[in-house]
Amino acid sequence: MDLIKLTNRVALISVLLLVYWVFIFICSSVFGFKVVQTQMTEMFMLSILGIFAILAGAIILNIMYNLTAIARGRPQPQAISPTRSRRLSLLFAGSFALIFALLYLGDAATTSKRERTLLDTASHLIEEQQTIIQRLGNYRFERDYIAQATNDLIRLQRIESQFPQITVIVRDSIEDDLVLMGFSSTNKLRDNQPPSRLDYLVSTTAPERRYLHGVFDAVISEPRYSSQNNKQEVFYPIVTGQGRIVLHLSQFNRYGKFGS
Known part of the structure; x- marks a missing residue:
């Protein structure tokens, strides 16, 4: 795996983590899901800063090596097929439902345990x-x-x-x-x-x-x-x-x- 692919993957993972973490924070705030032992707002802000730092680093490296590759005449990458794109979109949308279900079940289980x-x-x-x-x-x-x-x-x-x-x-x-x-x-x-x-x-x-x-x-x-x-x-x-x-x-x- 060359460095350009690595930085692309790091950037993609950082964006996904950012989207998922914002979704978890919104669900926790709106529905009252409390699943952490530290203060939620402070941890959220620190995590966001960390993800942005990783994302910024990956983007800078990606731009640098893409410019270098363009100067050397790198061939264009192949486009993702429509079928695979639809599958990835459905998988991405379904992951939000899974995260919400896990938050709900975890909250219900810990509330019941706390009550007992x-x-x-x-x-x-x-x-x-x-x-x-x-x-x-x-x-x-x-x-x-x-x-x-x-x-x-x-x-x-x-x-x-x-x-x-x-x-x-x-x-x-x-x-x-x-x-x-x-x-x-x-x-x-x-x-x-x-x-x-x-x-x-x-x-x-x-x-x-x-x-x-x-x-x-x-x-x-x-x-x-x-x-x-x-x-x-x-x-x-x-x-x-x-x-x-x-x-x-x-x-x-x-x-x-x-x-x-």
């Missing part, structure tokens, strides 16, 4: 820390309960590194309306002032409220897992000797899902 891991971790934490769980289940809207819950949740977060943020959700009422209230490790009681239920209302979506009220009505008993924008969260219902509570355990996985 986090649910198992939450279950183990609850079984292991029954003393804390029973205290959290003894809900009453008083300063003592809020202060103790804050300390207990700090302990749970430090015990389990998978969940840097844990909230206990209970159901209460304000003016005869059922409301969902949450207590976390960041609760701050005001000195010499009684706590207000309004300060502890949980902001939720409509599906989350339906799920949580179903738990407190004893209709739903299964945990709920969700993943959005790199944030994974688990709602874990618990029946204690004093009633029902829900632990909301969440984490933010900034480096994607593959291998995590």
